[in-house]
Amino acid sequence: MDVPILTRFIKGLRLFFESKRLRWFSLIFLLSAIFVFLLRGISDLIAIPLSGIIAVIGGIFPTYFMLAAFLSLFGLQRFFASEESYGRSFALFIPWIAVSTAVYAVLFIFTPGLWFFLFFIVAFFGWIVFQAFLSSRSALGYAESVDIKHRSKIVTVFFGALYLVSYAIIIGAFAILFILNPGILLIETGWIVVIAALIGVLIALGYNFINGILILRYRNKVMGDNLALLGLFIAFYVAYFLYNVLKEVTGLDPISLIVDIGMSIFFILYAMSSVGLALSSRAELDTRWKISKELAATMTFFLASGYLVIEAAFESLGYAIFERGPDIIKLLLFPGVALLMALLFIRRAGRAPPEPTPIPEDAPVLTEETEAEEDSDEAPAEESPAPEEEFSSEPDEEEEISGEEEAIPEEDIESDSKLELD
Secondary structure (H helix, E strand, O other), X not given: OOOHHHHHHHHHHHHHHOOHHHHHHHHHHHHHHHHHHHHHHHHHHHOOOOHXXXXXXXXXXXXXXXXXXXXXXXXXXXXXXXXXXXXXXXXXXXXXXXXXXXXXXXXHHHOHHHHHHHXXXXXXXXXXXXXXXXXXXXXXXXXXXXXXXXXXXXXXXXHHHHHHHHHHHHHHHHHHHXXXXXXXXXXXXXXXXXXXXXXXXXXXXXXXXXXXXXXXXXXXXXXXXXXXXXXXXHHHHHHHHHHHHHOOOOOOOHHHHHHHHHHHHHHHHHHHHHHHHHHHHHOOOXXXXXXXXXXHHHHHHHHHHHHHHHHHHHHXXXXXXXXXXXXXXXXXXXXXXXXXXXXXXXXXXXXXXXXXXXXXXXXXXXXXXXXXXXXXXXXXXXXXXXXXXXXXXXXXXXXXXXXXXXXXXXHHHHHHHHHHHO
């Protein structure tokens, strides 16, 4: 049985495996992600922060993809990886990874401001915003907002219940976690952490309210169902990061580690699939600017690998506000971006022209035969004479000139002259 969501997901991922060059980039990214995940797990297991090592060594891989994306922008990706041979790609990888190490060292040591902008602002923030944007855009379902002619009341009640459950999850997670761990207010920067968590909860509740307006407006469309599911997904997402923000620090937390790694892998694959679908949909469009597959892949890998490195680097800064910083930022940004997209969609929908009035069922239907009959019933209008013909001063060739006598035959003239002589 064909599952449309799964089919689209797999179709989008195929972009990253269409050629040997793309498969090589995917392999390097996979190795870099495994490296970061292993060091994070070992760090939590032995209770020794290894985030400094992750920040120093792991940053080489995002730099590698950043340089690959820069060359791909000018169509020079063939100098970074081969299209025909993995051996050739490996031979090119050795000098380029050395160049990436040198570039990253310069950024990290001599230009910390540029390093902060590229890795913290562009990669870390950009990846979170990218996730929220893709999730919200897919749920809004512009292309799938078809009317539902018959809907069971059970289905309507089900999706309405999901909307209410989203409120319960967000509010309940904050209340329960704060009650279970009131000592968070006693640690350094604890008040700042709690206030940031409360702001995230308010943003999530604001999004849920706007999402309810959209669900009500599009309750007879597929988009309404997608929005209800997105609201539930964001509620669970917010609850998980509330757990990471408000939990008691106890060293190794295998549940948090496993869930965090699982969510990171899911969003990486989801983003890769969305990028692949976006490129495939634009492949046939006649546009001047077309992004190459290599540029799209390397930019995606740069954002994802940079995000993983910065997330691990936060743990070495010591204070609670920094240690829980990645979760606080995700708690604020993810529902915030979803709220912004929902507001923009409402504004765009308000500008859209009104839908055409439905035709009554008893209205006559015009066909070619009825139109022909109506045309035949109408009498053709008589053409009025042109003014030049109506008021012409020239006589007609067949008519005689008025006022002139008729011509007399010659025989009659001769007979008349003889009578006069006699």
